[in-house]
Amino acid sequence: xSEPILHVEGVEKVFGSLKALGPVTVxxxxxxxxxxxxxxxxxxxxxxxCLTGTLTPTSGEVWFLGRKVTNLAPHQRxxxxxxxxxxxxxxxxxxxxxxxxxxxxDHLHDVADPHGRAMEVLASxxxxxxxxxxxxxLTQLELRKLELARALVGRPKVLIADEAMAGLSDREIDDVxxxxxxxxxxxxxxxxxxxxxxxxxxxxxxxxxxxxxKLIADGLPETVANDPLVQKVYFGEQxxx
Amino acid sequence: xxxxxxLMPAVAPASRARSRATGLRNIAFALGAIAVMAGGYALTQxxxxxxxxxxxxxxxxxxxxxxxxxxxxxxxxYINFGATAFYGAGAYTGAVLLKAxxxxxxxxxxxxAAVGAVLGLLMGYMTLRVQGVYFAIATIALxxxxxxxxxxxxxxxxxxxxxxxxPEAPSWSGGQIQFMFLVMLGVAILSVVVARWIEISWVGxxxxxxxASEDAAECAGVPTFKLKLSACAISGAxxxxxxxxxxxxxxxxxxxTVFGLAxxxxxxxxxxxxGKKSWPGPIIGAILLGSVQQAATITIxxxxxxxxxxxxxxxxxxxxxxxxxxxLDRKGARK
Numbered sequence: 001x002s003e004p005i006l007h008v009e010g011v012e013k014v015f016g017s018l019k020a021l022g023p024v025t026v027x028x029x030x031x032x033x034x035x036x037x038x039x040x041x042x043x044x045x046x047x048x049x050c051l052t053g054t055l056t057p058t059s060g061e062v063w064f065l066g067r068k069v070t071n072l073a074p075h076q077r078x079x080x081x082x083x084x085x086x087x088x089x090x091x092x093x094x095x096x097x098x099x100x101x102x103x104x105x106d107h108l109h110d111v112a113d114p115h116g117r118a119m120e121v122l123a124s125x126x127x128x129x130x131x132x133x134x135x136x137x138l139t140q141l142e143l144r145k146l147e148l149a150r151a152l153v154g155r156p157k158v159l160i161a162d163e164a165m166a167g168l169s170d171r172e173i174d175d176v177x178x179x180x181x182x183x184x185x186x187x188x189x190x191x192x193x194x195x196x197x198x199x200x201x202x203x204x205x206x207x208x209x210x211x212x213x214k215l216i217a218d219g220l221p222e223t224v225a226n227d228p229l230v231q232k233v234y235f236g237e238q239x240x241x
Numbered sequence: 242x243x244x245x246x247x248l249m250p251a252v253a254p255a256s257r258a259r260s261r262a263t264g265l266r267n268i269a270f271a272l273g274a275i276a277v278m279a280g281g282y283a284l285t286q287x288x289x290x291x292x293x294x295x296x297x298x299x300x301x302x303x304x305x306x307x308x309x310x311x312x313x314x315x316x317x318x319y320i321n322f323g324a325t326a327f328y329g330a331g332a333y334t335g336a337v338l339l340k341a342x343x344x345x346x347x348x349x350x351x352x353x354a355a356v357g358a359v360l361g362l363l364m365g366y367m368t369l370r371v372q373g374v375y376f377a378i379a380t381i382a383l384x385x386x387x388x389x390x391x392x393x394x395x396x397x398x399x400x401x402x403x404x405x406x407x408p409e410a411p412s413w414s415g416g417q418i419q420f421m422f423l424v425m426l427g428v429a430i431l432s433v434v435v436a437r438w439i440e441i442s443w444v445g446x447x448x449x450x451x452x453a454s455e456d457a458a459e460c461a462g463v464p465t466f467k468l469k470l471s472a473c474a475i476s477g478a479x480x481x482x483x484x485x486x487x488x489x490x491x492x493x494x495x496x497x498t499v500f501g502l503a504x505x506x507x508x509x510x511x512x513x514x515x516g517k518k519s520w521p522g523p524i525i526g527a528i529l530l531g532s533v534q535q536a537a538t539i540t541i542x543x544x545x546x547x548x549x550x551x552x553x554x555x556x557x558x559x560x561x562x563x564x565x566x567x568x569l570d571r572k573g574a575r576k
Contacts, residue, residue, distance in 0.1 A: 090457035
């Protein structure tokens with residue numbers, strides 16, 4: 001097994017008297033597609049926030065590209081190549097779609113032609129025609145694509161897609177999945193947090209399942225999906241809805 | 242070979258055309274700024290009535306004030322109710338330098354800017370974790386602190402203020418008030434130059450990004466804390482520099498005026514009325530509101546000014562939240 005690109009070692013996050021996460025130990029291999037599932041409130045977003053640096057873990061360590069990043073600010077990790085999209089799209093309103101992509105490029109040093117790069121990424125997600133539009137005026141699908149495009153434009157090594165498909169139709173889900181698959185084929189490791197099971201199952205090489213902050217399963221998609229404990233806490237809950 | 246290099250030939254002409262257009266706009270802007278300064282000088286040589294310059298000084302001071310406020314409040318989205326804390330700090334910096342060293346106004350300007358920048362950094366640092374309305378409240382506290390400090394410092398004249406004589410104006414300017422008018426015009430132009438540079442550069446893009454979503458900006462690699470501090474420092478420097486010539490203009494300084502509500506309210510109202518998104522907005526707002534207030538002061542009463550600002554402000558917040566420029570934009574989009 002090669003050196004993991006992203007590694008979380010015994011990470012715990014406590015809010016007051018509530019333990020939201022951990023201890024969790026999990027690794028991501030270069031180029032891997034990792035699905036993260038678990039019921040609402042199981043600690044998925046807390047885990048993501050500890051990875052990106054939005055939250056500092058109460059204890060434990062986060063390693064990225066062989067470097068300990070536990071105490072690095074989110075923007076420093078982002079510049080190293082750790083990108084994320086948000087569950088609720090957070091476009092930079094008050095500027096155009098193109099400018100949204102220039103923001104991350106402004107803070108990277110090795111970009112020869114930012115405009116060209118931004119347009120290239122917009123074209124790859126199908127937003128080239130919207131380049132000069134106000135970011136606030138996009139449709140839900142376009143916002144999701146913008147969210148991904150902005151995460152991709154800086155050529156990240158890891159992309160964390162936080163419920164990038166929530167609320168989309170089946171055809172739109174296919175659209176987003178295709179973007180993520182293409183991206184992964186170019187060598188980017190992807191962590192997909194998702195409630196839409198058929199999408200996670202189709203996309204992931206490996207799936208982990210969280211429940212009340214603990215890792216309860218880690219393995220091949222079929223193995224995890226058939227795990228009795230996972231079925232009880234997750235599918236059982238979904239079936240009741 | 243990366244895909245970028247293969248795209249280069251197709252992209253290069255487009256980017257060259259873009260940079261040529263930017264270059265032309267920069268030249269036009271520079272010529273405009275020089276023309277305004279030259280026009281101001283021409284006025285001092287032709288217009289006899291000194292009241293014109295007294296009134297124009299105030300209006301141009303509003304342009305600088307509103308432009309300085311807009312760097313933090315408009316571009317970065319941090320509403321600062323404490324503009325007068327910076328303005329006052331600058332005004333008292335000028336007064337102290339004049340009193341102690343008989344300093345020239347040209348020394349007071351950079352000194353006040355430095356004081357304002359440091360004060361801005363302190364404010365930014367202390368309020369770094371609070372956003373929205375909490376930030377606004379913290380900035381009000383800053384005014385109260387500065388006001389209280391000045392009231393209790395005997396050297397600064399306390400509550401009764403102090404009268405100081407400015408050194409004689411250079412003979413080419415045509416007189417003290419004409420000279421101060423030109424100084425303020427220079428300050429205003431400098432502020433607009435700085436604001437415009439921010440707006441069209443990566444700095445402004447970073448400010449807009451953090452105004453839209455600080456989380457998303459940070460996760461996109463934007464050092465949001467550093468940018469916020471820069472916005473506070475630049476805005477603070479401009480606001481303080483605007484205050485620096487006050488004592489040279491009025492020969493008198495007192496805490497009630499420089500830390501007063503009227504000024505703080507105006508600093509917020511003018512960019513709101515003109516439009517916060519781009520540099521012409523605060524200028525338009527300042528000239529409109531400043532002129533109306535000057536007219537009202539002569540014809541009605543100076544006490545009615547604040548009422549006037551309040552009413553106009555409520556009207557704009559309700560009807561045109563993006564100011565006059567926002568209204569024009571909407572009209573243009575509908576066509």
